Amino acid sequence: MNTKLRPLLIAITAILASTPAIAEELQPVIVSADLRETAEQDMAASVDVKTQAELQDQGATHFDDVLLKTPNVNFSGQSSRSRHILIRGMGERDEYTGAPNTSVGFAIDDIDFSGIGMAASLFDTKQVEVLRGPQNTRYGQSSLAGLINVQTNDPTPYEEGMAELTVGQDNLKEFGIMTSGPFSTKENAPQYRISIFKHGSDGFRNNETLDRTDTNGRDELNLRAKLRFTPNQDTKIDVSLIHADYDNGYDAWAADNSFTTLSNDPGKDTQLTNAGSVKVEWKGSPNYVLTSKTSLTNSDMLYSYDDEWSAADWETYENGKHQRSYSQELRWTSTEQSRIFNDSTAWVAGVYASNLEAENTTEYYGTVSNTYSMKKIAGFGQLDFAMTPKATISAGLRIENDSSNFKNNLGEDYSPEETLWGANLSYSYKYNEANTAYIGITRGYKAGGFNPDQPAGTPSEQLSFDAETLMNYELGLKSNFAEHNLKTNITAFYMDRKNPQFDGNFWDGNWYFYTENLDSAQNYGIEANFDWQASKNLQLFGTVGLLRTEVTGTALHDSFELDGREQAHAPNYQANFGAKYRNTSGFYAQSDITAVDSFYFSNSHTKTSDAYLLVNARLGYETEDFELYLWGKNLTDNKYATRGFYFDLDWDGIKNQFVRLGDPRQLGVTARVYF
DSSP: OOGGGHHHHHHHHHHHHOOOOOOSOOOOOEESSSSSOEEGGGOSSEEEEEEHHHHHHHTOOBTHHHHTTSTTEEEEOSSSSOOEEEETTBSOSOOOSSSOOOSEEEEETTEEOTTOGGGOBOTTEEEEEEEESOOHHHHOGGGSSEEEEEEEOOOOSSOEEEEEEEEETTTEEEEEEEEEEESSSSTTOOEEEEEEEEEEEOOSOEETTTTBSOTTOEEEEEEEEEEEEEEETTEEEEEEEEEEEEEEEEOOOOTTSSSEEOOSSOEEEEEEEEEEEEEEEEEETTTEEEEEEEEEEEEEEEEEEETTSSSSOOOEEEEEEEEEEEEEEEEEEEOGGGOBTTTTEEEEEEEEEEEEEEEEEEESSSEEEEEEEEEEEEEEEEEEEESSSSEEEEEEEEEEEEEEEEEETTSOEEOOEEEEEEEEEEEEEEOSSSEEEEEEEEEEEEOOEEOOSOOTTOOGGGSEEOOEEEEEEEEEEEEEEGGGTEEEEEEEEEEEEESOEEEEEEESSSEEEEEEEOSEEEEEEEEEEEEEEOSSSEEEEEEEEEEEEEEESOOSSOSSOOTTOOOBTOOSEEEEEEEEEEOTTSEEEEEEEEEEOOOBSOSSSOOBOOOEEEEEEEEEEEOSSEEEEEEEESTTOOOOEEEEEEEOSSSSSOOEEEEEEOOOOEEEEEEEEEO
């Protein structure tokens, strides 16, 4: 093990060995992203769940605010929000080809936002679930690396409301309001929940050419509505509607790697999404529960940037997308009365179908436009066999057919089709009420694809890439020491990737981007977390992710030896430790520190980021109806990079490293009122 990881391993050991004092009980958490709703303690998988209380305590209003605090979850700062996410070192850092092929699944209220997860507002959110490792049997081919599932709050049978206002440095202004309740006083009356959240900020950049401070700013609006109907005691219908209007700037790059930009034509990063889902649960006598999930999305996106980052009148890169998708899932879940094999085995079976259509136009030294569609049809199932009251074996299988079609104005036409399968097998043993151990094997998959818009003369074998598969091995221990109010999870994993898909690029009078298969890759490490209610007033918490990666194979266009090197955007460690204090007098205080190791920026050069630390803190006063907080992010004002390139910007034959900086120190005030 790398010597720089030893302090973190020592910290994990000390945490797990500690003996806390008796205090108030920590509440169990139910994970909805599994094939059946399952207690986090009982899931044979590496899961991180952040509840509404935790999100509010951290002041998290977007998934960006908690991303780096999640073990082995990183992102690429290629956009104004975290659209490109990596789990355990696997995922995309950009998307230039017009044919999306994501590795990390992203869902909001049963609506698929994979690859376009910018609209992940966390205002009025019930919980965020991050499942690490392949989740293909649960979520299909877009979740080879893992799945992020955002569940917003449901309507309530009673009236409640909340309003929140935040102001801070960088011209930060946030306002949110929520109302919920029944439509009438009648029994089983329909219920509603409506939330509105508006975010505005300048983006921490000073554009000297235009004498503006808002060219990298954010202007974001999220509207959500939920309706719940219970026509009878056996039927529940949930309707979710989302309107997201993100009109963000993108002026994040400077030739001197500072917060001062010179672009005369700053970019944009916009997303206008209207989406909805209908979930119907029907209890079909005592034998099963039938769940139907239907979703529709319609998104328009624009991504652009000033090519030379200066006042020179060169080209501007501009990419516009219009994307529509539809999905339908039917899932049959057993009840206590319908277990099979002498009432020992619970079961789930289902079918899934989806259709994605997109138009994509890129303006960059010419115009390239394309149309893209993908149809998915899948069947899946899982058996949970209780060998004894303590031992359970779970086995799941998903078979999926993916067919796509791509055409562009360059005359390229691709229509690949393939049938893929994934499976999971796990054994869990509940030693006692406190400790549950598990071991699992999962086969994951990701569809192959094609590389459009390549230069003339490109060999045919470089115009496409094959499907990737991996075997994921996990060993975990989940503990809930109720008498000590301490919860701990620790998971060791090893992922063996075959035909791993890696992105690349090269310059041939223009930049060309492609995906290729290398021979193999390995991703392995440890994920651990603890939550300790040390006393009635004091809570301690922490997470650690340790990761090692390696690549085997020779890249097509690299000028250096990639074989045997670590993968890009895969830091060896990530950690978050903190404490919060809450007094009956209303005083509240919290502080946490996040540590991220250095990592390679790309698979096509050897430049790396620097390791960094981020310190956050909040002080507040809380009553039953009113809360007020003074907060600070990145209090030590550390400079850190979230994306990096290495190329010849000035056309003088000299390559330099350029980085996109994360946000500097920010102070603000948040007030929240309940009514």
